[in-house]
Amino acid sequence: MEMGAGRPPRLELCGITKRFPGVVANDSVDLTVRPGEIHALLGENGAGKSTLVKILYGVLRPDAGEIRFEGRPVVIRSPHDARRLGIGMVFQHFTLFEALDVAENIALGLEWWPGRRELARRLAQLAERYGLELDLARTVHDLSAGERQRIEILRCLLQEPKLLVLDEPTSVLTPQEADRLFVTLRRLAAEGRSILYISHRLEEVVELCHRATVLRAGRVVATVDPRAETPASLARLMVGDDVREPERRHPDLEAAPVRLRAHALSLPPDRPHAVALEEISLELRAGEILGIAGVAGNGQRELVEALAGERLLPQAGMLELMGEPVGRLGPAARRRLGLAVLPEERLGHAAVGAMDLVDNTLLTAWPQPGMVRHGTIRRRQVAALAATVVERFRVRTPGLEVPAAALSGGNLQRFVVGREIAQKPKVLVVDQPTWGVDAGAAAAIHRALVALAEEGAAVLLVSQDLDEILRFCDRVAVLYRGRLSAPMPVGEVTLERLGLLMGGAGFGTVRAETVS
Amino acid sequence: MSGWVVERRPQPSRLWRWAAPPVALLATLAAGLVLFALLGHDPGAALTAYFITPVASLYGLGELGVKATPLVLIATGLALGFRAGVWNIGAEGQLIMGAIGAGLVALASWGLEGSWIFPTMLLAGTAFGILWALVPAELRVRLGVNEILVSLMLVYVADLLLKALVFGPLKDPEGFGFPQSRLFEEPALAPVILAGTRLHVGALFALLAVALAWWFTARTLQGFAWRVEGLAPRAARYAGFAEGRIVRYAFILSGGLAGLAGALEVAGPIGQLLPSVSPGYGFTAIIVAFLGRLHPLGVLLAGLVVALSYIGGENAQIEVGLPEAVTGVFQGLLLFFLLAAEFLVHYRIRRRERPPAPASSPNTAR
Known part of the structure; x- marks a missing residue:
């Protein structure tokens, strides 16, 4: 190949094998990364990518095989x-x-301590170069997933690595930011550095990477030039059969009844660095999929919590569900009216890791009729619902009595999405339903959402994945610093326009701070 | 660098979860043997005096039940609360308040007849325990105050209140100035349920509490809500289980049971109010709750084991002349070994395979 000819490869993995009780996570994996190469590592969740990466980073030791650097x-x-x-x-x-702030977290990953001021200076440089802005004094606890990822990327770049391994780096960036990152990565590669790039976004891989190694069930099934492939062909290599994404036909919504209406919904932050929701208004109609785009940390979590009833609103009328004011009702009462909500965080929020799938079904199904009688749980009924979810959404699990934490990310997400859809909601709110899941699970989730909307339910899809929003939503609105833009039909909106809105353009000047 | 390595298990070990308490118990016994030998006693005789003789008679078994009753009652309530992430450390204070409540009823009705007196004492004791427990509960729910500190500090307030009463207004007028109340009369005493022993009706309450607690945890929606709250508070909020309500009821339940235990102590084995009505049952119940894996049936077994350590300690003092402190040492050892064995639920110790050749020192150009 053209790159690094004559020089030894930057990294060679030869016959790497790693067994865990019951599974072979890596089975004689060979992988070569050349200097100046952006090399994609592809595979479904559970294909062995994480294991391989952990071996490379010294977190795990291989049972057999050799690493050459x-x-x-x-x-x-x-x-x-x-x-x-x-x-x-x-x-x-x-x-x-x-519990530590951004600067402290970055310092912990360094082999030396340059001093806080020097660190801030260098970070500011890097942030500008790569467009990754961060407030060094903020505590990680209060940061969104996207902001946390920026810390990780910056921390790495500070060390000027020869080989940079990135695991799903763009999943929380705006397209402009991602493009800027690609420019950065190409620049790093041009400097002779190597990049091992792990992503589920196959479009990115086709655009960015020079070579791709595809893992399936722990083995290398192909090493290809992604520039000669299509996202669909790469996905086929990964899952072994066709990944069928659904088609969305935009329905005529003029006559459809409004299922969910937010009317100047405002909610002050409940903890430091949380985002205040400011006068959010939206209408969600039956049969519609409305997308909420935005960079992580712009109020997505707060909006979803407010819609779910995890936090009550100051006035009941700020939110109407099926025409009834519900702003002062808790989650269970809203569920009984037909609302289902799925937050972003799978473990610890949408599901309890230590509890089995039956208990995790009960977690949101208990307000439904038939699940609880006179305060006692009807476990057989709950188990039947759980079994339906597992079967209908093809959750790969050895049984229902398995703790949720034992499921892979994609399977757990199939399960929690399925759990909500199986309750036949009239309104479904989902936050980042396909974040960090494999292509097969993502397609299954998309099919389920589209089918639900076609049956007449209203779906609110909060996502940072613009491809997802543009493919499956009918309208899209952008959330920026707790404010929501007017919704636009996806047919009339460009990626560029969305990106600008996500960056804050078009929201007018930021208002002066009100009384503190 | 060859040798043994400690590593996190991919999943918590089911085996060790259940094996940890018995293993801790065996280790405690082994340590006890060494301890007795070092103290210059015949270990065999000391262990017999400690663990066998006390329960070798019907009376001894009754005593076991008498000691286990308050431990099981209190630990059952605490275990449910702990599973919900509600840390009531002040059961000792709620027990003392329960004793005061029951004692007030008994002394106010002194000289009266009536089958209402004993049940009223139990109700008063339970109510006093609940009121004492509601202080940390409300402070946490309304103001976010740490319930561990408040409940713990209230133990000392309750203790001093009891002493003030027994040294003052409730002192026996015919008691030659000793700091103790009148002896309760027959209608204010807990009925004995096994002739020839001191085993009283409280043991049945303890068994009932265990059964109800098991049913509550395993079968009811509220029990489920408590478990979710303890494992994942955000998931509980998402599911619509109100945290404040769970905290309040967990304190009401554990405080009420501790108060009931206090009432039964003064109505049962003690029979009057003394400056001290408990050898630390409220604190020991915390050990019992964890030794029993926060499971009602486990709590029952653990309560019996720890009760044996109490009466065994007394017997060993009398028969072998072991120091009184040995009871505390045994309970401490038990908790220590339990925590150590707990470690093996989440971690394993494995022999490291031969270390591979060291890394060739890379050129770090930067």
């Missing part, structure tokens, strides 16, 4: 070893301390 065999015993070799890592699951 710049032509020499090396043993990577710890992340410290990996960093000394020049391997930088942005993990998919953030490795941050919630």
Whole structure:
């Protein structure tokens, strides 16, 4: 190939094998990354990508196989070893301390301490270069997923790595930010650095990467040039059969009844650094899928909590469900009126990791008739519903009595989405339903959402994935600093216009701070 | 760097979850043997005096029940609360208040006849326990005050209140100035349910509490809500389970049961108000709750084991001349070993395979 000819590869993995009780996570994996190459690592959740990456970063040790770095065999015993070799890592699951602030978290990942002022200076430089803005004094606890990822990326770039491993880096960026990141990555590659790029967004891989290695069930099934492939062909390699995404035909919504109406919905923040919701108005009609786009941390979480009833609104009339004011009703009462909500965080919010699938079904199904009688749980009925969800949404699980935390991300997401849809909601609010799930699960979730809307339910899809919004939504509105733009039909909106709105253009000047 | 490594298990071990308490118990016994030997006693005789002799008679078994009753009653309530993430550490204070409530009824009705007296004492004791527990509950729900500190500090307030009463207004007028109340009369005493022992009706309450607690946890929606609250508070809020309500009721339940236990103590084995009405049952019940895995049936078994450590300690003092502190040492050892064994639920110790060759020192150009 054209890159790095004559020089030894930056990284060679030869016959890497790693077994866990019951599974072979990596089965004789061979992988070569050349200097200056952007190399994609593809595979469904559970295909063995994370294991391979952890081996590369010294978190796990292979049972067999050899790692060569710049032509020499090396043993990577710890992340410290990996960093000394020049391997930088942005993990998919953030490795941050919630109680510490941004600067402290970045300092913890460094091998040296440049001093807070010097660090701030260098970070500011990097932030400008790569468009990753961050307030160093904020506590990680209060940051959104997107902002947390920016810390990880910056932390890595500070170390000027020879090989940079990125796990789903763009999932929380605006298209403009992602484009800027691609420019950065290309620049890094042009400097001779290598990049191992893990993403579920196959469009990105086709656009950005020079080569791609595809894993399925722990084995390498193909190494291809993605520039000669299509997203669909890559997806086929990953899952082994066709990933069927649904078609969305925009229905005529003029006559459809309004199912959910927010009327100047405002809610002050309930903790430091939370976003205040300011006069959000929207109408969601039966049969419609309305997309809420926006960069992470602009009030998505607050909006979803307010709609769910996790936080009550100051006035009942700020939110109407099926024509009734519900702003002062709790989650259960709203569910009984036909609302279902699925928050972004799967474990600890949408599901309880330590509880089995039957209990996790009960978690949101209990207000439905038949689940509870005189205060006692009718476990058989709940289990029947759980079994329906598992079967209908093809949740891969050894049984219903398995703790939710034991399911892979994609399977758990199938389960929680299925749990909500199986309750036949009249209004469904979902936040980031396909974040970090494999292509197969994402397609299944999209099919379910589209089918639900076709049956006449109203769907509110909060997502940072603009492809997802533009493909499946009828209208889209942008959330920026707690304010919502007017909804636009997706047919009349461009990616560029959305990106500008997501960056705050078009929201007018930021109003002067009110009384503090 | 060869040797043993400790690593996190991919999933918590089911085996160790259940094996930890018995293993801790065995380790405690082993440590006890060493301890007795070091103290210069025959370990065999000391252990016999500690663990066998006390329960070798019907009377001894009755005593076991007498000690286990308050422990099981209190620990059952605490275990339910702990599972909901509600940390009532002040059951000892709620027990003392329960004793005061029951004692006030008994002394106010002194000289009267009537089958209403004993039940009224139990109700008063329970109510006093609940009122004492509602202080930390309301402070947490309304103001976000840490319930651990408040409930714990109220123990000392209750203790001093009891002493003030017994040294003052409730002192026995014919008691030669000793700080104790009149002896309760027959209608104010807990009926004995096993002739020839001191085992009283409270033991039945304890069994009933265990059964109801099991049913509540396993079968009711509220029990489910409490478990969700303890495991994932955000998920509880999402599901529509109100945190404030759960905190209040967890305190009402655990405080009420502790108050009931206090009432039964003064109406049962003690029979009057004394400056001290409990050898720390309210605190020991915390050990019992965790030793029993916060499960009602486990609490019942753990309550019996810990009760044995109380009466065994007394017996060993008398028969072998072991120091009084040995009871506390045993309970401490038990908790220590339990926490140590707990570690093996989440971690395992494994022999490290031969270390591979060291990394060739890479050139770090930067």
